Amino acid sequence: MKRAVVLNVNGESYDLDIEPNRLLLQALREDVGLTGTKEGCSIGVCGACSVIVDGRLVSSCLTLAVACQGKEITTIEGLASDGRLHPLQQAFIEYGGFQCGICTPGQIMAAKALLNENPQPSEEQVKEWMSGNLCRCTGYYKILESVMAVVNNKVGTVQPVRRDERSAKIESLKVYKSS
Amino acid sequence: MQPFEYRTPKNLKEVQQELKQFGADAKLVAGGTALIIMMKQRLVRPTCLISLSSVRGLAGIAEKNGALRIGGSTTHREVETSSLVRRRLPLLAETYRHVATIRVRNMATVGGGLAHADPNQDPPPTLIALGASVKASSAGGSRMIPVEEFFTDYYETVLKPDEVITEVSVPRLPPNSAGAFLKFLPRTADDYATVSAAAVVTLDRSKKIFSDVRIALGSVGTTPIRAREAEAVLRGQPVKAEALRAAAEKAKQAVDPISDFRGSAAYKREMAGVFVRRALEKALEGFKRVKSAPSRQSKRRGRR
Ligand SMILES: Cc1cc2nc3c(=O)[nH]c(=O)nc-3n(C[C@H](O)[C@H](O)[C@H](O)COP(=O)(O)OP(=O)(O)OC[C@H]3O[C@@H](n4cnc5c(N)ncnc54)[C@H](O)[C@@H]3O)c2cc1C
Ligand code: FES
Ligand code: FES
Numbered sequence: 001m002k003r004a005v006v007l008n009v010n011g012e013s014y015d016l017d018i019e020p021n022r023l024l025l026q027a028l029r030e031d032v033g034l035t036g037t038k039e040g041c042s043i044g045v046c047g048a049c050s051v052i053v054d055g056r057l058v059s060s061c062l063t064l065a066v067a068c069q070g071k072e073i074t075t076i077e078g079l080a081s082d083g084r085l086h087p088l089q090q091a092f093i094e095y096g097g098f099q100c101g102i103c104t105p106g107q108i109m110a111a112k113a114l115l116n117e118n119p120q121p122s123e124e125q126v127k128e129w130m131s132g133n134l135c136r137c138t139g140y141y142k143i144l145e146s147v148m149a150v151v152n153n154k155v156g157t158v159q160p161v162r163r164d165e166r167s168a169k170i171e172s173l174k175v176y177k178s179s
Numbered sequence: 180m181q182p183f184e185y186r187t188p189k190n191l192k193e194v195q196q197e198l199k200q201f202g203a204d205a206k207l208v209a210g211g212t213a214l215i216i217m218m219k220q221r222l223v224r225p226t227c228l229i230s231l232s233s234v235r236g237l238a239g240i241a242e243k244n245g246a247l248r249i250g251g252s253t254t255h256r257e258v259e260t261s262s263l264v265r266r267r268l269p270l271l272a273e274t275y276r277h278v279a280t281i282r283v284r285n286m287a288t289v290g291g292g293l294a295h296a297d298p299n300q301d302p303p304p305t306l307i308a309l310g311a312s313v314k315a316s317s318a319g320g321s322r323m324i325p326v327e328e329f330f331t332d333y334y335e336t337v338l339k340p341d342e343v344i345t346e347v348s349v350p351r352l353p354p355n356s357a358g359a360f361l362k363f364l365p366r367t368a369d370d371y372a373t374v375s376a377a378a379v380v381t382l383d384r385s386k387k388i389f390s391d392v393r394i395a396l397g398s399v400g401t402t403p404i405r406a407r408e409a410e411a412v413l414r415g416q417p418v419k420a421e422a423l424r425a426a427a428e429k430a431k432q433a434v435d436p437i438s439d440f441r442g443s444a445a446y447k448r449e450m451a452g453v454f455v456r457r458a459l460e461k462a463l464e465g466f467k468r469v470k471s472a473p474s475r476q477s478k479r480r481g482r483r
Contacts, residue, residue, distance in 0.1 A: 021182050042219065056286075057281055057282050058282055059282050059283070064211065064228075110281075131369050
């Protein structure tokens with residue numbers, strides 16, 4: 001039987017009418033329409049579905065939406081404000097903390113939950129905390145670097161390579177090809 | 180997942196009413212980390228979930244008459260980070276910290292973890308070694324069950340369908356005691372153990388003789404086990420390396436592991452011995468730390 005459930009997501013409240021067997025993951029993606037939260041393993045292992053509920057990092061693939069009645073939910077969509085990316089999001093871009101990107105919302109939410117609890121973690125603490133967020137692309141080092149960049153206030157110091165500079169570089173390499 | 184009703188009773192009496200109404204078709208749900216997966220896999224198909232998360236008075240940690248009382252709905256993370264637990268029984272906080280990842284520990288509860296009864300879980304060996312008991316409540320009243328007698332088979336316990344774990348009680352360690360829990364993780368940091376071992380050691384006043392020892396293991400059979408023969412080898416014996424090796428041999432005989440992707444049965448048996456020995460050694464280090472602290476200081480002074 002369907003139930004009326006109010007989900008507070010990223011500061012907005014959503015009135016939903018859902019079955020008790022609806023997972024928070026499905027409710028977020030399909031009922032609320034926020035598809036930033038990803039589904040990977042569906043069994044609590046990979047961390048792709050990580051969201052923050054009442055301040056605690058959880059797997060939305062193991063959480064019933066009805067169990068979140070009235071709770072404060074933060075997803076990846078809730079981090080940027082006034083058109084500016086959150087420092088963690090900016091850091092992942094600047095330090096190459098992602099490749100295909102499917103694990104990234106979960107990685108960033110996990111890091112956000114860590115920094116909420118401990119704004120100055122050591123590298124070891126970041127590694128331990130993030131061990132539940134799997135990534136098949138980056139080899140993890142870039143993820144660690146991205147999080148530590150926020151911890152050490154280094155976001156915004158990396159200049160992206162400009163497109164014209166990149167084209168010039170490619171041009172200059174053509175010399176080798178022709179010779 | 181197949182459809183189900185969802186109930187949110189506010190107290191234990193209401194839980195009992197729901198259990199009575201839905202009978203064997205109902206399941207309690209706490210953190211949901213074990214149950215939701217089993218429902219997704221259609222291993223269990225309850226028609227009603229009775230949530231314990233709104234039941235008052237089921238979460239929290241307190242000390243009463245020297246024992247730690249941990250509410251059934253207390254999360255793993257709360258046990259891990261509780262200053263009371265860290266002060267009184269650091270071994271318990273350390274053991275819960277070994278479970279899975281932060282995300283799972285934020286959701287998983289102490290009561291749900293025990294009722295799940297997977298022999299590969301971490302807390303049971305430590306709880307057995309510490310002599311902890313489970314308090315189970317039903318409409319007819321409540322009873323205390325030693326954790327050692329709680330598990331009967333894979334995912335099976337002595338709990339009756341209408342019993343709710345309301346509390347886990349962990350007694351104070353006797354004087355001159357120290358403990359250790361070791362989890363063998365050859366694959367990844369967030370995996371289940373290939374084998375795990377917990378040891379609680381009590382020495383006599385000279386600190387040279389084992390006056391009592393409790394040893395328990397996980398991932399070595401259909402339930403967590405207590406290795407009584409291994410304990411018996413040590414009781415009354417001097418603290419010596421040969422004694423630890425003899426106990427490790429006995430522990431190997433006590434286990435009955437299965438071969439799986441975490442290791443062959445023979446390998447796990449071998450590792451059960453190794454990890455019992457190491458757990459005993461680590462527990463004994465707990466005594467040295469207290470004793471050698473001042474001597475280390477005097478050495479430093481001497482060097483100056
Ligand atoms: C990805 C992942 C990795 C894991 N890794 C580990 C690990 O490394 N080590 C480890 O020890 N464990 C591990 N676990 C298992 C974890 O410890 C259990 O899933 C968890 O403890 C179950 O607690 P819960 O509160 O979520 O229980 P639920 O899933 O809510 O319930 C589990 C069972 O207990 C019953 N139940 C719940 N509460 C009560 C109660 N108060 N009284 C009576 N019955 C009750 C339910 O009806 C159900 O049958 C892992 C789990 C996951 C998902
Ligand atoms: S999809 Fe939830 S943890 Fe993998
Ligand atoms: S960026 Fe591809 S899985 Fe992490």
